[in-house]
Each structure stands twice: as C-alpha cells, then as structure tokens.
Amino acid sequence: MVIDEVRQREDVRRIQKAVQQSQHGQWTNWDFAMQRSLTWKDIWQMAPLSISFLIxxxxxxxxxxxxxxxxxxxxxxxxxxxxxxxxxxxxxxxVYLSVTHK
Incomplete structure (x- = not known):
C-alpha cells in the first residue's frame, strides 16, 4: 500500500511537470501563423513597444x-x-482572422 501511494504521488508530480513543460514550447505549435522573416534592419527600425510585444x-x-x-x-x-x-x-x-476576413 505504501509503494502504491508513493507511485501515485510520483505519477501526479510527473503529470504536473509535463503540463508545465508543454506550455514552455507551446508557441512552436502555431501551424496557422503567418510566416514572416525579420531582418536586423527591420528590428532596429521598429518601435520599442512593438519589439516588446513581439518578444x-x-x-x-x-x-x-x-x-x-x-x-x-x-x-x-x-x-x-x-x-x-x-x-x-x-x-x-x-485578431488575424478578423483582419483578413474584412
């Protein structure tokens, strides 16, 4: 019974950690996001608030x-x-859908 309890607690801890880790890389799954290539020149010409929003x-x-x-x-x-x-x-x-479907 003790071993089963320890296993259950460990399973819960692993699941919680897996959920947290999936959130870290979630932005990489944006299949429908518009592809855009930024150059350093583009970034230097952007307003600071735009750079902050992008990051x-x-x-x-x-x-x-x-x-x-x-x-x-x-x-x-x-x-x-x-x-x-x-x-x-x-x-x-x-926002993207509302802009492109007007």
Whole structure:
C-alpha cells in the first residue's frame, strides 16, 4: 500500500511537470501563423513597444486570460467573445482572422 501511494504521488508530480513543460514550447505549435522573416534592419527600425510585444508574444508572456489565471491574477480563462480558452495563440488567431476576413 505504501509503494502504491508513493507511485501515485510520483505519477501526479510527473503529470504536473509535463503540463508545465508543454506550455514552455507551446508557441512552436502555431501551424496557422503567418510566416514572416525579420531582418536586423527591420528590428532596429521598429518601435520599442512593438519589439516588446513581439518578444512577449513569442514567449507567451502576454496577459491573456489563460496566463492571468496561471499567474493568479484571474479566476476564469474563458474568452468573452467565443467562450473558449483565451490563450495568446487564441487572441492572435482571432485578431488575424478578423483582419483578413474584412
């Protein structure tokens, strides 16, 4: 019984760690994101806020509802528009779709 309890606790710990690790590389799964190649010249000509937004979006550090829940700032990760889970990918996809379908 003790061994089973230790195994169960270890399994829970492994699952939690796997979920956290999947979030670190989540931005690499953006299959539908528009491909764009930036040169150093492009980056140097950008406004500082644009560079900040670009970096924060790549590393999933924008204040989406899912991140706010993860950071303990909010209780509900749902999108107010579609009631799905509002992640950075979700927000940027909705913005992209609304811009391209006008």
């Amino acid at each position: 924060r979006s790549v590393y999933d550090l924008l204040p989406s509802n899912a991140n706010l829940v993860r950071w303990g700032k909010k209780d509900d990760p749902t999108c107010p528009l579609c009631h799905g889970r509002q992640t950075t990918e979700h927000v940027l996809s909705v």
